[in-house]
Amino acid sequence: MKDVARRAGVSESAVSFALNGRPGVSAATRERVLRVAQQLGWRPSAAARALSGEGSATVGLVLARPARTLGVESFFLGLVSGVQEVLAARGLGLLFQVVEDVAAECAVHRRWWAEHRVDGLLVVDPRERDPRPALLAELGLPAVLVGAPGRDAAPPGAPVTVLRSDDAAAMASVVEHLCALGHRRIVHVAGPPELAHTRARIASLRTEAAARDLPEVASLTTDYSDAQGAEVTRRLLASAHPPTALVYDNDVMAVAGLAVAAARGVPVPAGLSVVAWEDSVLCRTAHPPLTALARDPAAFGRVAAGLLLPLLDGAAPADVPAALPRLLVRRSTGRAYGAP
Template sequence: MRRRPTIKDIARRAGVSESAVSFALNDRPGVSAATRERIRRVADQLGWLPSAAARALSGEGSATVGLVLARPARTLGVESFFLQLVSGVQEALAVRGLGLLFQVVEDVDAECAAYRRWWAEHRVDGLLVVDPREDDPRPALLAELGLPAVIVGAPGAGTVPSGAAISCVRADDAAAMASVVDQLHDLGHRRVAHVAGVAELAHTRRRIASLRAEAARRGLREVTSVTTDYSDAQGAEATRRLLSGERPPTAIVYDNDVMAVAGLAVAAERGVSVPHALSIVAWDDSALCRNTHPTLTALTRDTAGFGRHAAEELIALLDGGPARWVEDAAPRLMARESTAVAPGSRRSLS
């Protein structure tokens, strides 16, 4: 575990007093130009950055936890999942008087850079980490920095270093996908498509693997998954490609509500009746799913509660508790008007 460099460390390395370091770094008179330059050079070598708060300088902590979201901001404007998640996080943090520092970045490299900057500036006491990946550099970095963290979702195998102060709060995506395949199979669907999220995410890979495994177990040979960036634009484009094929699916599962609504619109534009010619299922229920026509069958869960549980686990780590893995309630399928018996199936003919 790395320790944040302090003014005392800089003073020791530069061979000057702590007050001289303070004068130099705060651009105050009291030291010569040469000494000021030497102190700043040493500070750069040690990776020192000014603290965001006086409390951090005194070693009392920042009373803040961080959350960085590495997704294009344009994909977040209409998706309710993260808003609900953050509301649950904030509910738990408010009980302890903790603040939430939130940032949106373009990719994981920028996310890691934000972690390093926050660590050096004493901005956060711990982190909530979302969208775990299969080959994820973030847990190792957090272990190196010594920042307590909670991963929201199951991390990729072997990505969390042994002994790190990193907990995990997850729900069983594979079981949730199995429940969807069960329902669609019972309705006679044999051609099922999955409009998935970002390919690098661990939960995307688990959902794709679960779909394939469940399809193989039932002898379903016409099953496919396509990955997207979660946006309505890519969800719509994926739907157009699927419906333009020689043997289009009779059911499509979407990895969020926004893409499912976009897919419903594409079906209407092409004259494909939902649910009589095409069944649609959305991952993560929302007001969008409940207020479309037809209403959308969806996997539902207490997303705010999921965020609250993750924040509570982080608070437990900050209080000195052990790192642990917590299984949250799995999403359950809520059948609505967008799913029905597959066209041409024995059930529809009986």
């Protein structure tokens, strides 16, 4: 401020009024101060803004997953790129951290709030009996709960917008496709059991199985890793009555399962059909290319970040349905062995 004041020929208080958009200086003085500040490369201090109650110009995102499972997943990279695209256009930064579990995530949220590090949060991977929405309500932090099954995921009065994902309908579309191909022994290789979308997919599979009289249908939970995806696939294919179709909760496990089938001499799709959740370059370049549920993760991130901006401006929270993933049928699914 001293440098700007000296070069512009005004007082430091005039510089403060001009840079903060406050009355007290003429239009000509304000213009001169802003021009000099730009010439000197001045930018507002995030720390100073936070201490003065003007906000940090930063949005927080914490992923509560083991780091080893994130390095091979393309979905979150796409999600973050979409989020960053929207935030950058608004001049907002993204503060990102990976932790081991949801308790550690809550601790990070509390610390960021206490230190005025963020103006709002993007919260992913909703859980059964999730402690985070109540914490957000307590702290009064604006947030978007990404991928929640319904509006009731956020406490009444909390500044939390819900971006809903209909995982039940997506699973129903997969089952419909496989049943049309004559599959009756379908196994779902699911993600972590505590995640709300895992439970929604499992429940939907059971509902569809009951409605279609499919007694040999099951879900097995994993940590999303290729190692567990491969281990479950080996166990299933070695069983007395192996499934004719496998539905994997991410692309990494699906490709690992495809490799296990090839190693055991099980042809895909003649002997086993494979479906992946979340289409990616892995699904498109696998041999054979994988039938997959397609959802643009970058677009999903842009929607989530776009919903947070009105909350930061004081708007009321909303309940917004996300676009339903499309099932892209490729060569990894075919008629069930022995089906008419």
